[in-house]
Amino acid sequence: xxxxxxxxxxxxxxxxxxxxxxxxxxxxxxxxxxxxxxxxxxxxxxxxxxxxxxxxxxxxxxxxxxxxxxxxxxxxxxxxxxxxxxxxxxxxxxxxxxxxxxxxxxxxxxxxxxxxxxxxxxxxxxxxxxxxxxxxxxxxxxxxxxxxxxxxxxxxxxxxxxxxxxxxxxxxxxxxxxxxxxxxxxxxxxxxxxxxxxxxxxxxxxxxxxxxxxxxxxxxxxxxxxxxxxxxxxxxxxxxxxxxxxxxxxxxxxxxxxxxxxxxxxxxxxxxxxxxxxxxxxxxxxxxxxxxx
Amino acid sequence: xxxxxxxxxxxxxxxxxxxxxxxxxxxxxxxxxxxxxxxxxxxxxxxxxxxxxxxxxxxxxxxxxxxxxxxxxxxxxxxxxxxxxxxxxxxxxxxxxxxxxxxxxxxxxxxxxxxxxxxxxxxxxxxxxxxxxxxxxxxxxxxxxxxxxxxxxxxxxxxxxxxxxxxxxxxxxxxxxxxxxxxxxxxxxxxxxxxxxxxxxxxxxxxxxxxxxxxxxxxxxxxxxxxxxxxxxxxxxxxxxxxxxxxxxxxxxxxxxxxxxxxxxxxxxxxxxxxxxxxxxxxxxxxxxxxxxxxxxxxxxxxxxxxxxxxxxxxxxxxxxxxxxxxxxxxxxxxxxxxxxxxxxxxxxxxxxxxxxxxxxxxxxxxxxxxxxxxxxxxxxxxxxxxxxxxxxxxxxxxxxxxxxxxxxxxxxxxxxxxxxxxxxxxxxxxxxxxxxxxxxxxxxxxxxxxxxxxxxxxxxxxxxxxxxxxxxxxxxxxxxxxxxxxxxxxxxxxxxxxxxxxxxxxxxxxxxxxxxxxxxxxxxxxxxxxxxxxxxxxxxxxxxxxxxxxxxxxxxxxxxxxxxxxxxxxxxxxxxxxxxxxx
Numbered sequence: 004x005x006x007x008x009x010x011x012x013x014x015x016x017x018x019x020x021x022x023x024x025x026x027x028x029x030x031x032x033x034x035x036x037x038x039x040x041x042x043x044x045x046x047x048x049x050x051x052x053x054x055x056x057x058x059x060x061x062x063x064x065x066x067x068x069x070x071x072x073x074x075x076x077x078x079x080x081x082x083x084x085x086x087x088x089x090x091x092x093x094x095x096x097x098x099x100x101x102x103x104x105x106x107x108x109x110x111x112x113x114x115x116x117x118x119x120x121x122x123x124x125x126x127x128x129x130x131x132x133x134x135x136x137x138x139x140x141x142x143x144x145x146x147x148x149x150x151x152x153x154x155x156x157x158x159x160x161x162x163x164x165x166x167x168x169x170x171x172x173x174x175x176x177x178x179x180x181x182x183x184x185x186x187x188x189x190x191x192x193x194x195x196x197x198x199x200x201x202x203x204x205x206x207x208x209x210x211x212x213x214x215x216x217x218x219x220x221x222x223x224x225x226x227x228x229x230x231x232x233x234x235x236x237x238x239x240x241x242x243x244x245x246x247x248x249x250x251x252x253x254x255x256x257x258x259x260x261x262x263x264x265x266x267x268x269x270x271x272x273x274x275x276x277x278x279x280x281x282x283x284x285x286x287x288x289x290x291x292x293x294x295x296x
Numbered sequence: 297x298x299x300x301x302x303x304x305x306x307x308x309x310x311x312x313x314x315x316x317x318x319x320x321x322x323x324x325x326x327x328x329x330x331x332x333x334x335x336x337x338x339x340x341x342x343x344x345x346x347x348x349x350x351x352x353x354x355x356x357x358x359x360x361x362x363x364x365x366x367x368x369x370x371x372x373x374x375x376x377x378x379x380x381x382x383x384x385x386x387x388x389x390x391x392x393x394x395x396x397x398x399x400x401x402x403x404x405x406x407x408x409x410x411x412x413x414x415x416x417x418x419x420x421x422x423x424x425x426x427x428x429x430x431x432x433x434x435x436x437x438x439x440x441x442x443x444x445x446x447x448x449x450x451x452x453x454x455x456x457x458x459x460x461x462x463x464x465x466x467x468x469x470x471x472x473x474x475x476x477x478x479x480x481x482x483x484x485x486x487x488x489x490x491x492x493x494x495x496x497x498x499x500x501x502x503x504x505x506x507x508x509x510x511x512x513x514x515x516x517x518x519x520x521x522x523x524x525x526x527x528x529x530x531x532x533x534x535x536x537x538x539x540x541x542x543x544x545x546x547x548x549x550x551x552x553x554x555x556x557x558x559x560x561x562x563x564x565x566x567x568x569x570x571x572x573x574x575x576x577x578x579x580x581x582x583x584x585x586x587x588x589x590x591x592x593x594x595x596x597x598x599x600x601x602x603x604x605x606x607x608x609x610x611x612x613x614x615x616x617x618x619x620x621x622x623x624x625x626x627x628x629x630x631x632x633x634x635x636x637x638x639x640x641x642x643x644x645x646x647x648x649x650x651x652x653x654x655x656x657x658x659x660x661x662x663x664x665x666x667x668x669x670x671x672x673x674x675x676x677x678x679x680x681x682x683x684x685x686x687x688x689x690x691x692x693x694x695x696x697x698x699x700x701x702x703x704x705x706x707x708x709x710x711x712x713x714x715x716x717x718x719x720x721x722x723x724x725x726x727x728x729x730x731x732x733x734x735x736x737x738x739x740x741x742x743x744x745x746x747x748x749x750x751x752x753x754x755x756x757x758x759x760x761x762x763x764x765x766x767x768x769x770x771x772x773x774x775x776x777x778x779x780x781x782x783x784x785x786x787x788x789x790x791x792x793x794x795x796x797x798x799x800x801x802x803x804x805x806x807x808x809x810x811x812x813x814x815x816x817x818x819x820x821x822x823x824x825x826x827x828x829x830x831x832x833x834x835x836x837x838x839x840x841x842x843x844x845x846x847x848x849x850x851x852x853x854x855x856x857x858x859x860x861x862x863x864x865x866x867x868x869x870x871x872x873x874x875x876x877x878x879x880x
Contacts, residue, residue: 022729024740054722058566061732068729069741074721075729076569077741078562079592085526085559089566089574092550093524094722097570115562118555272545279546287518287547288685294505295682296326 015049017042022072027063031218033210034064036184037131040208041071041100043187044194055098058087060107063138064131064210067102081112084119087126095269098198101128105146106136109165113145120174123202124268129194130167130205131184133212141215153215169249171205172242172261178204179245179261183228184211185221189257196259202267209255224255231258300355300495302445303362305383306437307348308371310341313434317369318349319677320438320459324451325353326504326679328496334677335361335866337379338616346375348383353447355495359643360789363868365389366492367444368411369437371419373402380407382865388412390490392440394419394433413490415444417481426473435471439478445492449479505682509644509673510535513603514543516651517575519685522601523549524574526563528556528582531615532671533605536577557582561589564600569730571693571720573655577603580622581611583666587630592732593664594634594755597708597716599693601654606670608863618671619863620785620836626666627814627845635756637665638814642770642788644678650811652688657766659691661715661758668813672786672866693718696726706737710750714757759815767817771824773799773806778829779879781807784842787834787867794872805876813842818850830855830879834872836863855879 020042028034045055055073059065061080068075078086087101108116108130119128135153136142142155146167150159171179178200182190190208197204211220231237231248237258238244245261284290304321308314318334325332330353337348352362364386370376370393376383385391387409395402395416404414417440423432435456442449453472460468507515514536517525525544527537537553544551550567554560560576567574578586583604593600606622608614626638637657641650650667658665696705696717705726709716716737719726729739734751736742770788773780773795783791788809795807808824810816825831831853835842840860846852859875 052727053725056570056721066741069731072727074569074719074727076566076596077729077731077733078565078596079588079732082558082562082589085554085562086566086569088552089524089526089563089568090570090721091566092552092563093567093570093572093574097721114555115559118559272550275545282542282546284543284546290515290518290543291505291682291685294507294511296323296504296506296679 015046017046020045020052020072022070024069026070027066029214031213032063033133033184033212033221034067034131036187036190037064037129037208037210038067038070040184040187040190040194041067041129043191044198045073047191047195048198050098054096056090057100057102058083058090059101060103060112061138062104062107064102064104065107081107081110082115083107084112084115084128087128088119088122088124091124091126095125099126100198101126103130104137105130105132105134105167106144109145109167116170117174119203120171120176120205122268123177123265125201125203127194127197127200127204128206129208131208131210132167133210133216134164135212135215137212137215166249167207168260169246172245172249175265176205176261177202177263177265178259180204180206180259181257182206182208183224183257184208185225186228186257189230193259200262202265227253227255229254229256231256231260301362302353302367302492302494303365304351304353304367304369304441305348305365306369306371307346307376307379307383309375310345310347311431312371313431314347314349314371316459317434317438318351320452320455321351321353321441322677322679323455323458323506324448326506327451327454328448329504330355330496330679331358332679333358333361335672336675337382339378340616346378348375348379350382353494359792360869361866363870364408367392367441369441371433373404377405380405384408385411390415390444392417392437392444396421415482415486417478419478422477422481423474426477427470432471432474435474436478439475440482443479443482444486445494447494448496504679506677506679507644508535508675508677509641509647509669510605510675511539512644512647513577513651513667513669513674514539516648517601517655518543518547519648519688520573520652520655521688521690522573522575522655523547524564524567524572525549525551525576526554526560526567526574527576527578528554528560530579530582532607532674533577533579533603535674536603536605557585558589561586561600561602565589565593565598568598568600569721571723573599573659575601575603577605579605579607579615580609580613580625583622583625583629590636590664590666591630591632591634594636595732595734596730597662597718597755598664598730599658599662601651601658601665601667603667603669605674606668614864616671617864618786618836618866620670620787621838621841621863622668623813623837623841623845626668633752633756635663635759636814637663637762637812638668639665639812640668640785641673642785642809642811643673644676645680645683647673648683653766656689656691657762659693661762662693662718663758668785670786693720695719695724698725700726702726707739708735708737708751708754710737710754713761714754763812763815763817766812767820768811769820769824770809770811771806772796774804775806776827777804777806778827779803779805779832779876780825780828780830781805781832781834781872781876782825782846783807783809783834784813787836790867790869790872791834793869794876797869798873798876803876803880813845816849822850825853828853828855830857832875832879833858833860834867834875835860836867838862
């Protein structure tokens with residue numbers, strides 16, 4: 004914004020954060036909700052598009068940077084997190100989000116997740132979980148429930164699904180939340196909190212696949228929602244509490260499941276830079292002294 | 297033996313101080329204005345175990361280790377077995393070993409010609425007497441070598457002081473004492489005529505530096521403006537990351553050790569997208585893991601530099617030994633049509649220059665650049681004239697014009713050179729979506745044939761300009777020589793010296809070594825190879841990767857002969873000379 008006058012007049016609108024590109028998603032896909040929630044969250048935070056970047060891997064949901072009017076990178080399968088980390092380290096002033104699906108983030112990309120948690124770099128990771136591979140047309144995903152019949156599990160899955168929230172808690176992520184793409188208002192609030200969190204923020208969004216799981220999934224989830232922020236007994240700083248909601252029967256807890264205040268990577272870097280200052284070499288040319296005989 | 301040259305080999309177990317002794321000798325030689333190269337050889341152990349070094353000291357320029365030794369120091373004969381093939385003696389060569397008269401003679405499993413003489417020196421006794429510990433045996437060895445080869449004492453004492461100074465004067469004195477006792481033992485027991493003299497240059501040469509190829513790569517990257525490094529440890533490249541972990545943060549950069557090589561190149565691409573000059577370093581297996589991301593950098597046109605310090609492969613292969621067998625992986629690795637640039641340094645000081653060039657090309661043309669160093673360059677310690685670090689060919693990426701309507705910004709604009717304006721988050725107003733998916737000029741996904749074809753044309757168009765602009769090719773010997781040798785990377789050392797020796801012997805021969813292997817400036821290479829009746833292509837690859845690459849790029853002269861063999865043993869000067877002589 005070039006002047007205060009303009010700043011007052013031009014209050015950011017969610018539509019300012021959307022491109023004209025028509026999403027490739029099926030009608031009724033949960034990912035539309037996530038797209039709208041992100042646009043609303045960006046508008047609410049009044050993010051500058053030129054200083055914001057959304058990085059994704061491959062999959063239905065990973066198309067999302069194309070629909071958001073910020074810098075974006077639709078990269079390769081499973082690598083959204085390390086690319087986002089590189090971008091944040093490259094310029095810590097930017098707001099960086101990683102986005103993608105359960106297959107992208109918790110199958111091929113799983114190896115990067117614990118490291119993103121432990122490094123606690125200030126990025127936000129929005130994982131759209133539909134329990135299925137949509138883009139490749141209906142194969143088993145790491146979060147597909149046991150017994151689920153898919154194109155690659157014709158007799159029902161014999162595997163136990165992965166629990167992304169449990170994994171995040173186990174990896175000591177400092178911000179762990181779960182949202183539902185069918186409740187955009189609530190999701191916007193979680194995303195805003197995640198972006199504001201000074202460290203790695205993990206948000207699992209239950210984002211049903213209408214084509215390969217079925218649109219009744221929306222209703223199934225909606226009927227089981229339990230809002231943690233409305234639960235007076237829930238203290239999200241208590242890790243034991245958080246683990247209790249990982250594998251609930253009969254209800255699905257949404258909201259900020261856990262947050263803690265471990266120093267971020269950037270805080271630690273500031274300390275490191277102070278330590279480095281003691282090194283006697285002041286210029287690159289003076290490093291040649293290391294080699295002169 | 298050439299009178300102005302000395303070749304040493306030391307072999308022992310961990311704790312014998314083989315490398316420390318070697319480094320002291322290298323530094324001392326450098327102080328005397330002599331050129332020097334030290335190659336290190338390790339077994340596959342984690343700590344301790346056997347290690348060997350081979351040192352060449354000469355008043356001439358030297359680009360490679362010599363084939364055979366004047367002096368071999370054996371701390372331990374069982375360790376010698378492992379490295380014997382690398383530590384062969386000249387006919388006049390002598391051996392120094394630990395032992396006293398009265399001790400049982402050890403079994404000596406010599407490989408190659410037997411030594412002219414074996415000198416038994418009571419290293420253990422000297423070390424105990426002088427320093428109270430057998431650890432000082434290596435100091436006694438340095439003294440003995442100085443006595444035997446008439447090396448300048450003061451420079452060695454200075455180097456020893458440098459090494460031990462922070463441990464206190466008492467330790468320095470004890471090590472001096474071990475040095476002197478080793479020297480005196482030789483003086484008192486070895487006849488004068490059996491000693492070897494090294495002729496020192498009468499005039500001090502240029503200011504000297506001693507560094508490894510990996511140091512040189514890291515330093516060169518920083519000089520080129522690189523301020524982001526992400527990498528995963530792998531032999532023999534790890535020292536690059538270790539170096540940068542110290543100095544990258546000092547100069548406002550970021551260095552991060554990642555969970556794997558895939559994350560490493562991913563982070564590099566993320567950092568580069570937001571405007572940092574970024575690199576990673578790895579070895580063969582790591583390069584394989586990065587393949588998909590090299591394609592991503594190619595299609596999304598993201599500058600990045602990937603250093604591959606090659607080792608003997610495939611798979612784990614022989615990780616501590618050198619080879620030139622990642623060439624095909626570097627040039628053609630990955631899927632789809634993905635243009636990239638492949639460059640190769642030929643020695644330690646060249647690493648610095650090639651890194652500066654690599655960043656220049658990568659930034660200017662927005663293309664991944666792979667730098668193929670190898671274990672023999674990366675871990676070699678060399679003394680040479682101080683490089684000029686003031687020359688940096690810096691390049692500012694092409695940004696979109698500030699007054700452009702953001703809706704009109706085309707990140708992947710079709711241009712004559714294939715290079716499009718690259719908008720940087722936080723710097724430019726023009727936002728765009730980068731993509732590994734095929735896209736139009738604006739960056740929007742497409743699956744149309746026409747766009748894919750045009751985008752491929754755009755991306756490949758860069759190669760022609762690159763081949764034209766960065767086409768440095770080394771060549772040695774007379775231009776009109778009828779016989780030539782074509783080599784790349786670290787092979788240059790042996791090839792250059794072989795050609796120089798053959799010229800001395802009266803054979804008209806020349807050598808050509810291109811620095812950029814892909815895209816190859818075939819016009820220029822053809823000119824250099826044009827007058828040849830016979831051409832020998834030399835490389836350290838069993839399957840002949842260099843030869844195969846050349847065949848895909850150009851017609852080679854009719855009389856082309858190939859000499860390619862596995863790595864793990866360095867190419868020898870005489871080995872190349874023998875191959876070339878056959879062509880006459």
